[in-house]
Amino acid sequence: MEYRKIKDEDNDGGTVSNDIENLRGIGFSGVASVSNVPPREQAKWKRKTVVTVALTFLTSSQAILIVWSKRAGKYEYSVTTANFLVETLKCALSLAALARIWKSEGVTEDNRLSTTLDEVIVYPIPALLYLVKNLLQYYIFAYVDAPGYQILKNLNIISTGVLYRIILKKKLSDIQWAAFILLCAGCTTAQLNSRSDHVLQTSLPGWIMAIVMALLSGFAGVYTEAIIKKRPSRNINVQNFWLYIFGMTFNAIAILIQDFDAVMNKGFFHGYSIITTLMILNHALSGIAVSMVMKYADNIVKVYSTSVAMLLTAVVSVLLFGFNLTLAFFLGATVVSVSVYLHSAGKLQR
Amino acid sequence: MEYRKIKDEDNDGGTVSNDIENLRGIGFSGVASVSNVPPREQAKWKRKTVVTVALTFLTSSQAILIVWSKRAGKYEYSVTTANFLVETLKCALSLAALARIWKSEGVTEDNRLSTTLDEVIVYPIPALLYLVKNLLQYYIFAYVDAPGYQILKNLNIISTGVLYRIILKKKLSDIQWAAFILLCAGCTTAQLNSRSDHVLQTSLPGWIMAIVMALLSGFAGVYTEAIIKKRPSRNINVQNFWLYIFGMTFNAIAILIQDFDAVMNKGFFHGYSIITTLMILNHALSGIAVSMVMKYADNIVKVYSTSVAMLLTAVVSVLLFGFNLTLAFFLGATVVSVSVYLHSAGKLQR
Numbered sequence: 001m002e003y004r005k006i007k008d009e010d011n012d013g014g015t016v017s018n019d020i021e022n023l024r025g026i027g028f029s030g031v032a033s034v035s036n037v038p039p040r041e042q043a044k045w046k047r048k049t050v051v052t053v054a055l056t057f058l059t060s061s062q063a064i065l066i067v068w069s070k071r072a073g074k075y076e077y078s079v080t081t082a083n084f085l086v087e088t089l090k091c092a093l094s095l096a097a098l099a100r101i102w103k104s105e106g107v108t109e110d111n112r113l114s115t116t117l118d119e120v121i122v123y124p125i126p127a128l129l130y131l132v133k134n135l136l137q138y139y140i141f142a143y144v145d146a147p148g149y150q151i152l153k154n155l156n157i158i159s160t161g162v163l164y165r166i167i168l169k170k171k172l173s174d175i176q177w178a179a180f181i182l183l184c185a186g187c188t189t190a191q192l193n194s195r196s197d198h199v200l201q202t203s204l205p206g207w208i209m210a211i212v213m214a215l216l217s218g219f220a221g222v223y224t225e226a227i228i229k230k231r232p233s234r235n236i237n238v239q240n241f242w243l244y245i246f247g248m249t250f251n252a253i254a255i256l257i258q259d260f261d262a263v264m265n266k267g268f269f270h271g272y273s274i275i276t277t278l279m280i281l282n283h284a285l286s287g288i289a290v291s292m293v294m295k296y297a298d299n300i301v302k303v304y305s306t307s308v309a310m311l312l313t314a315v316v317s318v319l320l321f322g323f324n325l326t327l328a329f330f331l332g333a334t335v336v337s338v339s340v341y342l343h344s345a346g347k348l349q350r
Numbered sequence: 351m352e353y354r355k356i357k358d359e360d361n362d363g364g365t366v367s368n369d370i371e372n373l374r375g376i377g378f379s380g381v382a383s384v385s386n387v388p389p390r391e392q393a394k395w396k397r398k399t400v401v402t403v404a405l406t407f408l409t410s411s412q413a414i415l416i417v418w419s420k421r422a423g424k425y426e427y428s429v430t431t432a433n434f435l436v437e438t439l440k441c442a443l444s445l446a447a448l449a450r451i452w453k454s455e456g457v458t459e460d461n462r463l464s465t466t467l468d469e470v471i472v473y474p475i476p477a478l479l480y481l482v483k484n485l486l487q488y489y490i491f492a493y494v495d496a497p498g499y500q501i502l503k504n505l506n507i508i509s510t511g512v513l514y515r516i517i518l519k520k521k522l523s524d525i526q527w528a529a530f531i532l533l534c535a536g537c538t539t540a541q542l543n544s545r546s547d548h549v550l551q552t553s554l555p556g557w558i559m560a561i562v563m564a565l566l567s568g569f570a571g572v573y574t575e576a577i578i579k580k581r582p583s584r585n586i587n588v589q590n591f592w593l594y595i596f597g598m599t600f601n602a603i604a605i606l607i608q609d610f611d612a613v614m615n616k617g618f619f620h621g622y623s624i625i626t627t628l629m630i631l632n633h634a635l636s637g638i639a640v641s642m643v644m645k646y647a648d649n650i651v652k653v654y655s656t657s658v659a660m661l662l663t664a665v666v667s668v669l670l671f672g673f674n675l676t677l678a679f680f681l682g683a684t685v686v687s688v689s690v691y692l693h694s695a696g697k698l699q700r
Binding site for chain 1: 501524525528531532535536538539542544546547549550674675676677678680681682684685688691692695
């Protein structure tokens with residue numbers, strides 16, 4: 001694979017080692033030692049921190065909007081049309097950002113919208129992987145209930161780590177692997193409830209599907225990073241534009257397959273409310289934040305960011321909706337916090 | 351404190367760094383790299399491993415005997431008389447071991463039973479601390495129920511680590527501290543059940559008592575290690591003999607206070623069964639194993655050993671009594687396993 005060659009030449013794992021400063025910035029100390037770092041590295045570090053913090057807060061508020069919309073009543077709108085609008089909005093935002101850049105910097109080799117087949121041929125792959133995963137999602141509920149699926153989704157963490165290692169050929173230290181296992185265990189612990197033990201009774205086909213879905217999701221994430229990082233100097237907004245064009249296409253197909261009749265009879269925007277609009281806006285912004293994290297950080301940072309967001313969501317839900325925090329949540333949050341620390345400390349060993 | 355001076359001179363943390371080989375021997379790889387170690391170190395390492403493995407299995411079988419005796423019916427015997435017999439048996443076993451040593455090696459300065467006031471004056475302190483802790487135990491149940499108390503007992507792990515650092519002045523690396531927090535979180539997670547959340551409603555006096563009890567228990571353990579290690583060449587059986595003499599004394603006092611009437615009316619051995627006898631034998635042997643771990647390893651190894659024993663107990667209980675393992679148990683066991691690994695990996699950093 002061409003990508004691997006590039007990575008092997010210019011990457012000695014530095015990206016992984018530097019990632020955690022972002023997370024430290026968000027989650028814990030808040031005091032990162034950037035004083036001895038040259039200005040260019042410092043700018044890079046700042047950009048990483050900004051996109052990671054943005055992703056964390058957008059993911060967290062996304063979950064809160066979902067809780068809010070559930071409490072306000074059932075989903076009345078069609079999910080496929082909302083997904084299509086999210087992709088369209090992301091596309092529009094990328095174009096708007098590009099327009100500003102063209103105005104200030106002019107059109108260059110790196111920020112021109114036109115592309116080659118060689119560049120664009122891989123862009124549909126992540127969108128296709130997500131489509132297959134979303135289709136499987138309908139079938140897995142024959143084997144696992146919704147809370148059980150929430151628990152099994154934590155397998156994504158492990159699959160992302162493994163595929164990140166295999167596909168991107170980036171190394172994690174032993175301590176960082178230990179931290180990654182802890183992240184998975186900690187997130188699962190934080191989500192435990194009285195009915196979680198049901199998940200242990202999941203049948204073999206259920207387990208296989210859960211593992212396949214985790215691999216698909218992990219592969220889509222890691223592959224997106226590979227695509228974006230393959231051309232480091234290419235403007236991220238152009239890369240996003242092409243990713244989202246295929247996202248729009250596949251979501252249009254999903255509307256045709258699943259919701260064609262409903263859209264024809266009730267209209268495209270049937271059931272949309274203010275919350276729906278906010279959710280679409282939030283999904284679009286967090287989608288862009290994910291791409292930015294892939295460009296300037298990596299999938300490991302993404303996983304940590306969304307895990308911390310999960311904990312933040314729970315804490316905010318207590319304040320907003322009067323939820324109770326469980327002992328399992330405190331224990332899981334402790335384990336996740338130690339995991340974040342260890343991911344940082346793990347790099348010292350190299 | 352005189353002890354500190356000795357430790358500061360002859361200890362650079364080597365004991366902590368080497369400890370984990372024992373645990374690795376028990377818990378995980380089973381393959382420890384002893385090939386490059388000189389024979390004397392290897393003998394030391396073997397002795398550590400033997401006492402640690404012994405402690406783990408004795409603690410585990412102790413818990414299983416308790417479950418067995420509970421299923422067989424209520425405790426009919428008086429706990430104070432059983433405790434007294436445990437101390438007496440430990441005393442007798444120490445004397446028997448000493449008799450063998452005197453026969454083979456003769457009586458020396460290090461293995462003679464007679465002692466000085468300077469040596470013996472500190473020996474009642476651990477026994478006294480345990481007595482205070484056991485008295486408090488009656489009062490804490492006004493604030494916390496029994497399963498809640500099981501959960502709160504995991505504070506012992508943290509208190510032992512902190513007091514070990516403060517009193518024995520031995521350093522743990524940052525990774526080892528992280529591992530210790532994980533050990534506490536993992537053990538608690540493994541014990542979670544549907545009623546565990548009650549513990550979060552514990553009132554302030556309940557928390558204070560739980561913390562005081564954890565400190566008393568941690569202090570007793572660390573202080574015992576300080577006493578035993580203060581005279582490294584002194585025979586452990588002599589040290590044990592004097593520790594247990596005071597244990598007998600304090601337990602005799604406890605019989606007089608709590609069970610004098612019952613013992614007078616029903617007899618000393620009322621309600622004793624085969625299980626009771628096995629439990630007394632087991633407690634005596636694990637008490638001696640604890641002393642040996644204090645002599646040849648330390649409190650950190652003891653805490654890891656008893657935590658691994660807790661997990662072993664759960665697994666064996668599944669086989670023996672048909673208990674079900676919960677998802678929380680698997681998650682807790684994963685976190686404890688990673689903690690054991692990290693305690694080992696943490697020493698590389700120094």
